[in-house]
Amino acid sequence: MGRRAKNKQGPPAPLAEVAGDNEARRPSAKKLGKRKAEPEQESRPGKKLREGKETTAKGSPKKSVSFASQKKSEGKKGKTVNGKSESKKSKVVEESDGEGSCAGWEDVDEEDDVKAEAKALFNDSDDDDAGSAYEGEWEELEMEGEAEDDDPLRGPVEELDLGSDDDDDAEAFVGKLKSRRSKQQDRPDKIIPTGSDASSDDSDEGSEDEHGPITMANMEARSRALDARAAREAELDMEEMQQAAQVDGEDDLDVDMDGDEEGDGEEFHLPTAEEREEEKKAGGPDVHLVQRRMRECVRVLGNFKKLNRGRARTEYVDQLISDIASYYGYNDFLAEKLYHLFPVAEAIEFFEANEVPRPVTIRTNTLRTRRRDLAQALINRGVNLEPIGKWTNVGLQVFESSVPIGATPEYLAGHYMLQAASSFLPVIALSPQPNERVLDMASAPGGKTTHMAALMQNTGVVFANDANKARTKSLTANVHRLGCKNVVVCSYDGREFPKVIGGFDRVLLDAPCSGTGIISKDTSVKVNKTERDFMLLSHLQKQLILCAIDSVSPTSKTGGYFVYSTCSVTVDENEAVVDYALRKRPNVKLVETGLEFGRPGFTSYRGKTFHQSVSMTRRFYPHVHNMDGFYVAKFKVEKPTKTRKAGKDEKVDPAAEVVEQETIGFDSEEDKMYIEESKRKAMRAKGLRVPPRNRAPPASAAVTAAA
């Protein structure tokens, strides 16, 4: 590998770009998309500068100009040639900065192509020049180039912030979430390509074809065209943003509304029941109509008092739910169930978020390695990653990878586990301590089990149970791969549990659930869940939660905790089950989960009221936290006798005892005749002669005496 070969990797980046690059990599509140798009735009002037260099070098052949002076003249020339376009360019960059980076994001692919071609071009010319008499000067240039080149290579590694106790992490996380959210907010406007978008794309492609291959001459023109397009798209984005703002805006709605309708030329009309029937018969409305109608419904419902046109609120809601069902492909039952969990606008966000995949995350296995070392090893394999957030010091988020992340030698050697970010939460809440006895009731495929074993540093015992025998295979494989030596794997129905073995310090129940939190992972949930499924599941969950609570040892010195979690967002699988457990087992109480984010659980929901402490449980949503929908509740199990005697039971019990005393005693007088009767029956059965009835009293007297 010579110096030239190295140079071929890419043209030396000017210092300005390095600075920009670093800035982007710093965990600030910038979007991922922006980070990619920005250096691209800034690097172009740099290339042109080099172009200028070459021309000057050619233009003054005999003079051995000193490097510094040469550079100066280059700078000047570059400026005079490109001054106009550059100034324009910078303006465009600013614009797109201000108005959201969507345009830049969409540009990335094509710009990459351009850059690649340009690179090849410049490298060719480098090679030509290298053969000429000015090799010395070029070497100088290249040296400079290399020095600069190294920086961006090293940049990301140095900047990668693995310190768990750094404040920036949290900020970055929050920032990312926010940006994600805002992106999703204006998604409903963008999910279907509008006519203008399509046409602009077409025209661009056409113009590219016209230009043919890139040459030095048309390079500038092309880049200008690209910039112009970026500006156009930025404008389009601006328009869309404004529209969205109009939808969201509340104060000046009346004014906007009038303007809107005049602009659209038609007034929004909510279909009546008959019209909807007809629509269904005709094979459903087209997507654009549904989309527009949803937007209108959301707007009206958001400010119902001002905007209703003499129609009932339920009509709007019904229309919106049926539109959601048809637009996102849910069955009506599930669409309604999920819709009622959120305020109107947020519900749309939630459904939108379910269409987008969650980021790939991995958990470092602290039994084998450290996060810093793992990150370094994976970066060397071409994986682009970053710590998830401040709340965990073992999680890494993978942005892109050139190798399959589930088959690297590090993965096979058990240095990490592919695991959703939400799966960290119940284990963090449980926080098992070394030398405890812990139960994971529904454990396959072992992500949480191995996390617990790692937190306990391979001491104590973890019982990993799963009802499905086939799934225990992957569970066992993962337990062994990650080097957990304190795990006992068994396969029982969870409901058998306190009978098999009890007295655990901590128990985790990640209950089987409908999976409404992981719709982005498994879209079949949208259609295959019915009311009956929810009933059966919540029944099973209620049985399991009681068994799990009974398996916890209330006398445990270090623990006595129980964590209930599901990957579902519905209330009847979460709060209702927890409330049921609180009512059935008076010796348990909810405690704080120890997770500093997440929404509090509902204390009342659609006419049901739950125990006040249910607000201590935590809900996680895809559109808010950018992780799977999840629910975590943490219980503390206390000794049963104390609380029961001190509570209401004391009042009830004495009365019950009195009643029992009255009923339990034998009334020998009354029983006499029954005893007599059965005696006669027994005698007859033995074939003895039965004495006549009037002689009964002496016999019975003898019996009582004997008794």
Next chain:
Amino acid sequence: MRPLTEEESKLVFAKLANFIGKNLIQLIDRPDEPYCFRLHRDRVYYVSEASMRLAISVARPNLVSLGTCFGKFTKSGKFKLQITALDYLAQYAKYKVWIKPNGEMPFLYGNHVLKAHLGRITEDTPEHQGVVVYSMNDIPLGFGVTARSTVDTRKLDPTAILVFHQADVGEYLRDEETLF
């Protein structure tokens, strides 16, 4: 779940001794906690006694695994070490082989170690000796048996096999169904 019989322990220890030699004593007499070998459904598990006592409560048909699985007895009565034993083998191994990064993936796909892929090897390794295979950054990848002694390797051509493959961590993906 039951303790090993005399013959069974002999087979297991013979296999282990091929890799860790006298360090076998470290496995049996541990300073921290008493450990034991247990047989459950033809598989040999190495587990701390405390765990083992708790696992007694689990009925035989429901018990899937406990502690670390070392290997299994085949139907013909031989003992076969499995990849799950790698943790302990790597910890106590007497003879080690390091392979270069370009040899990692071929080995993880179940191929033998060629001379071209050899990075380092313990001095004076004899022929047919059990060795643990590491990557160059000391991640244990599997184990096998040497085909030649260290001295003989010098004059081999690059494609010659140096270590016969016995087990590698790729089996966690390839043989997940049959491993347990």
